[in-house]
Every structure is written in C-alpha cells, then in structure tokens.
Amino acid sequence: MTEYIHGYDPEEQGRLVDQARFWGDRLLLKDLDFQADAKILDIGCGVGAVLGIISEKFPTLTFAGIDHQPRQIAYATEYLTSLGLNHDLREGNAYHLPWAENTFDFALTVWLLEHVPNPAGIITEAQRVLRPGGKICLTETDYQNLLIHPLHPDFEYFQQALCELFQAAGGNPYVGRSLGAYLEQAGFVRVNNEAIAVHHWHNAHNQDLQGLVNHLDTWLKLMIPQMVEKLNKDQTRLENGLRHFRSIPDDPGGAITLTIYRATGIKPKL
Numbered sequence: 001m002t003e004y005i006h007g008y009d010p011e012e013q014g015r016l017v018d019q020a021r022f023w024g025d026r027l028l029l030k031d032l033d034f035q036a037d038a039k040i041l042d043i044g045c046g047v048g049a050v051l052g053i054i055s056e057k058f059p060t061l062t063f064a065g066i067d068h069q070p071r072q073i074a075y076a077t078e079y080l081t082s083l084g085l086n087h088d089l090r091e092g093n094a095y096h097l098p099w100a101e102n103t104f105d106f107a108l109t110v111w112l113l114e115h116v117p118n119p120a121g122i123i124t125e126a127q128r129v130l131r132p133g134g135k136i137c138l139t140e141t142d143y144q145n146l147l148i149h150p151l152h153p154d155f156e157y158f159q160q161a162l163c164e165l166f167q168a169a170g171g172n173p174y175v176g177r178s179l180g181a182y183l184e185q186a187g188f189v190r191v192n193n194e195a196i197a198v199h200h201w202h203n204a205h206n207q208d209l210q211g212l213v214n215h216l217d218t219w220l221k222l223m224i225p226q227m228v229e230k231l232n233k234d235q236t237r238l239e240n241g242l243r244h245f246r247s248i249p250d251d252p253g254g255a256i257t258l259t260i261y262r263a264t265g266i267k268p269k270l
Contacts, residue, residue, distance in 0.1 A: 004069070004115055004169075005115070005165055005166065005169050005171075005223070005226060006219060006222070007222075008069055008071045008072060012222075013046075013047045013071075013072070013075050015218055015219060016046050016047045016049045017047060017049045017052070017079070018218070019049065019215070019218075019219075020049035020050050020052065020053045021049075021053065022211075022215050024053040024056075026198070027139065027196065027260060027262070028050055028053050028054070028110065028139070029053065029054065029057055030262070032054065032057070032058070032137075034058050034061055034105070034106065035105070036060045036061075037060065037061075037062070038058075038061050038062070038105040038106060039061070039062040039064065039103065039104045039105050039106075040054070040061055040062070040063060040064065040104060040105065040106040040107070040108070041064045041065065041066070041097075041099070041103075041104045041106070041107045041108070041126075041129065042063075042064070042065040042066075042107075042108055042109075042110070043065075043066055043094050043097070043107060043108070043109045043112060043122060043125075043126060044066070044067060044094060044109055044110075044112030044115075045065025045066060045067050045072070045073075045076055045089065046067055046072045046076065047072055047075040047076050047079060048065060048075070048076030048077075048079045048080045048087075048089070049079075050108070050110050051063045051065055051076075051080060051085070051087070052079060052080060052083055052085075055080075055083055055085050059084075059085070061086075062086050062087075062088070063080065063085050063086065063087040063088070064087065064088040064089070064090075064099070064104065065087070065088075065089045065090070066089070066090050066091070066092050066093075066094060066097060066098070067091065067092075068091065068092065068093060068094070069091075070091050073089050073090070073091045076089050077089050094112070094116075094122045094125065095118070095121045095122060095125055096125065097125050097126075097128070097129050099129045100129070101128050101129060102129070102130070102131045102132065103129045103130075103131070104129050104130050104131065104134060105130075105131055105134050105135070106130075106134060106135050106136075106137070107126040107129065107130055107134070107135075107136045107137075108136070108137045108138070108139070109122070109126075109137075109138050109139070110139045111139065111140060111141065113138060113140055113172070113175050113179070114140050114141070114143075114166060114171050114172060114173055114175050114176075115166070115169065115170075115171040116170070116171060117170045117171070117172075119172075119175060119178075119182055120182055120185065120186065123136070123138070123182050123183065123186045124186050127186050127187060127188065127267055130267040131267070132267055132268065132269040132270050133266065133267065133269045134266070134267045135264060135265070135266055135267075136183065136188060136264065136265050136266075136267070137262065137263070137264050138179045138182075138183070138261075138262070138263045138264075139260065139261070139262050139263075140175050140176035140179060140260070140261050141176060141258065141259070141260050141261075142173070142174055142176045142177060142259045142260075142261060143159065143162055143163050143166065143173040143174070144159070144163055144173065144174060145257075145258070145259035146159060146256070146257075146258055146259075147256065147257040147258075148245065148248055148255070148256050148257075149248075149251075149253060149254060149255045149256075150248075150251060150253065150254070152241060152244040154237045154238075154240040154241035154244060155241035155242070155244050155245055156241070157233075157234070157237050157238065157241055158220075158227075158237070158238050158241030158242055158245075159241075161223075161227045161231055161233045161238060162220070162223060162227070164227075164231055165223060165226055165227055165230065165231060168230055168231065176195075176259070176260070176261030177261065179193050179261055179262075179263035180192070180193025180263050181193075182263075183263055183264075183265040184265075186265075187267075187268065188265030188266060188267060188268075189265065189266050189267075189268050190264075190265060190266045191263065191264070191265040192263065192264050192265075193261060193262075193263040194261070194262050194263070195259055195260075195261055196259070196260045196261070196262055197257055197258070197259055198212070198257070198258040198259075198260065199255070199256070199257045199258075200212050200255065200256055201254065201255035201256075202248075202249065202251060202252055202253065202254040202255065207249075209248065209249045209254060209255070209256060210249040212256055212258070213245065213246060213248060213249055213256065216245075216258075217242070217245070217246060220242060220245070221242060224238045224239065224242070
C-alpha cells in the first residue's frame with residue numbers, strides 16, 4: 001500500500017471528523033438526493049466522518065465503508081454505532097472490494113484518489129459494485145491551485161514541497177483535474193467534472209477567511225517534519241511560508257482561493 005501522509009493517530013482521527021463537518025454543507029452534501037432505502041459505499045472511508053455527515057441529512061440509508069487501515073475501521077465502527085446507523089464497515093483493499101456486483105446505489109470517494117498510484121483501478125471496482133443506474137461521486141483538491149494574496153516566495157516553496165510530498169508517497173496532488181476522464185474511461189455516462197472555487201477575502205463583516213486558514217492550518221503544519229525528513233526541504237523557509245499563510249486574514253487585501261474538483265457519473269443501465 002502507498003503511504004498515507006496524514007497518519008492515523010487519535011489527533012488526526014478527530015481532525016477528519018472536524019474536516020467533514022467543515023465541508024458538509026459547503027461541499028459534501030451538495031446535490032445529494034437518495035431514496036429512503038438507498039445503499040451507499042464510501043471507498044477509503046477512514047474514520048467514517050463523511051458517512052456521518054451524510055447520515056445527518058439521510059438517516060434511513062444503509063451505510064457501507066472500506067479502509068485498508070484497521071485503526072480507521074475501529075474508529076469508524078464506534079463512531080457510526082454511536083450515531084445509531086445501519087452500517088457495514090470492512091477492512092480491505094479498494095482495488096478488490098469485498099461486495100458482490102450490483103450491490104450499491106451510490107459510491108463515493110473523498111480525498112482518497114490523491115493518495116493512490118492507480119485511481120482507475122479503484123474507479124473500475126466502484127463501477128462493478130454499483131447497480132445499473134447507480135451514481136458515483138469523486139471529490140479531490142488541487143493543491144497547486146491553492147492561490148493566495150499577497151504572494152510570498154516562501155509560501156510558494158511550501159506549496160511545491162507539499163505537492164512533492166504527495167508524489168513521494170505514491171499519490172497525485174493534481175488528480176482532481178483528471179476525474180472526469182477517469183470516469184469516461186471506466187464506462188460511466190452523464191459524466192460531469194466540476195471545478196468548485198472556494199474564495200474568501202478580508203471582510204470586516206465575517207470570519208470566512210480566518211475560518212478557512214484555521215481549517216487548512218490544522219493539517220498543513222503537520223506536513224513540515226515530513227517535508228524536511230523525506231524531501232530535505234529548508235525548515236526555516238517552510239515555517240516562514242506557513243507563517244505568511246496564517247497572516248493573510250490580517251492583511252486588508254488578503255484573499256485565498258481553493259479549487260476542489262467534484263466529478264459524478266452514472267453506471268449504464270443494462
């Protein structure tokens with residue numbers, strides 16, 4: 001398996017739950033609609049955070065998830081049980097899903113494909129377990145398209161190091177741009193690959209910019225030791241770049257744009 005750069009410690013597991021809540025109404029629940037008895041599968045479900053968010057709006061669904069890390073499945077089992085959900089969580093391989101063909105009405109991945117060397121294999125497996133007419137939804141961030149103002153060379157250094165870290169771990173920080181093509185190649189129809197721009201600027205009337213910086217900083221700061229150890233990057237420049245990022249909400253002209261790609265497709269009916 002490829003290396004998961006975020007790790008699996010309890011702090012990171014809690015961060016994943018907070019992350020899902022941050023993006024819930026903004027992104028994860030966007031355009032979702034299900035029959036009351038629908039069965040959904042989260043591939044790379046981690047701690048079950050995304051399934052938990054979906055369940056708040058659609059509590060009657062049957063929820064399934066798979067992750068290769070037993071610590072994540074243990075957390076997800078406890079978490080989803082505490083929510084009173086009907087769930088089927090399994091430790092396993094996303095390239096060889098342990099469910100029969102035509103099992104699910106909806107399959108999703110959220111910030112999974114950026115970590116794997118072969119997204120096409122996972123997407124093909126997802127199609128196998130979807131029922132004809134079932135839908136898939138893929139969500140990924142493009143880390144090169146995290147745009148800031150004012151610019152700073154040390155943040156650009158940090159950003160490039162972040163992309164290199166994903167690649168060194170066997171992933172692809174730019175995979176969001178290719179999601180639509182992957183779905184087309186796998187045989188999905190009615191494919192859509194939408195680029196969603198999240199843009200916040202210095203505004204005396206709300207704290208949206210500060211909230212986005214705080215949210216991203218919870219995990220960006222944890223990448224610096226890996227950038228230094230694995231990529232031999234300059235720690236002083238990395239820390240200075242992140243310090244500048246944190247200062248953006250205090251700048252009267254401060255602004256951040258984050259691009260997230262969300263792709264959907266339908267498995268053809270027989």
